[in-house]
Amino acid sequence: xxxxxxxxxxxxxxxxxxxxxxxxxxxxxxxxxxxxxxxxxxxxxxxxxxxxxxxxxxxxxxxxxxxxxxxxxxxxxxxxxxxxxxxxxxxxxxxxxxxxxxxxxxxxxxxxxxxxxxxxxxxxxxxxxxxxxxxxxxxxxxxxxxxxxxxxxxxxxxxxxxxxxxxxxxxxxxxxxxxxxxxxxxxxxxxxxxxxxxxxxxxxxxxxxxxxxxxxxxxxxxxxxxxxxxxxxxxxxxxxxxxxxxxxxxxxxxxxxxxxxxxx
Numbered sequence: 001x002x003x004x005x006x007x008x009x010x011x012x013x014x015x016x017x018x019x020x021x022x023x024x025x026x027x028x029x030x031x032x033x034x035x036x037x038x039x040x041x042x043x044x045x046x047x048x049x050x051x052x053x054x055x056x057x058x059x060x061x062x063x064x065x066x067x068x069x070x071x072x073x074x075x076x077x078x079x080x081x082x083x084x085x086x087x088x089x090x091x092x093x094x095x096x097x098x099x100x101x102x103x104x105x106x107x108x109x110x111x112x113x114x115x116x117x118x119x120x121x122x123x124x125x126x127x128x129x130x131x132x133x134x135x136x137x138x139x140x141x142x143x144x145x146x147x148x149x150x151x152x153x154x155x156x157x158x159x160x161x162x163x164x165x166x167x168x169x170x171x172x173x174x175x176x177x178x179x180x181x182x183x184x185x186x187x188x189x190x191x192x193x194x195x196x197x198x199x200x201x202x203x204x205x206x207x208x209x210x211x212x213x214x215x216x217x218x219x220x221x222x223x224x225x226x227x228x229x230x231x232x233x234x235x236x237x238x239x240x241x242x243x244x245x246x247x248x249x250x251x252x253x254x255x256x257x258x259x260x261x262x263x264x
Contacts, residue, residue, distance in 0.1 A: 025124035058091030172256030
């Protein structure tokens, strides 16, 4: 698998993993809400039953009171009305107490549900944040590995190019020797006159190329300014004080390596 594909996989995992965390917590929040809805229905059912019991007990108590009053001879309308009003008031008070307690319990459930959902939401945010940090750290590590890998590839390419150039130079040296041997006898046997530098033409050309070889900014490879190399070689070729044979060898080496334009 290509190294860059690993970066894409990490980014995909980051997206899918974050979505999975939020989806899982949304289900937990929904389940929590459903559980609190069940508790509220159960609470309402319990209080409805309690209210019904309170009303029934009030009716039974009133009937018992009226029966006792009748047995005791208290059958006057005023006393009956008073007993009825008193019983209704007691029932209303009991129902009011139940309603207040029901409202209090429902409020407690609402607060508990809000707290549970807030806790779940905070948990989702924390887990998603931790996961994202881990994935981003992995992404940064992978990007560093990618850059290192690219640098290695460029360095190998540069080294291979240098090796190829050395091979080409060696071939050109052999070609130059063959060309010298088959060159016109007048040229090849011409008496050497002029200055012969201590450095060989091959070595001197190498120094010129090195002088105009620069590292590309921010990259791990080098480039050669062939125009400047050509100008430097041309200065020597045009110098009459330098030996003709030396200039001729320099010309052959430079041309075989592509530093002298074909028309030159």
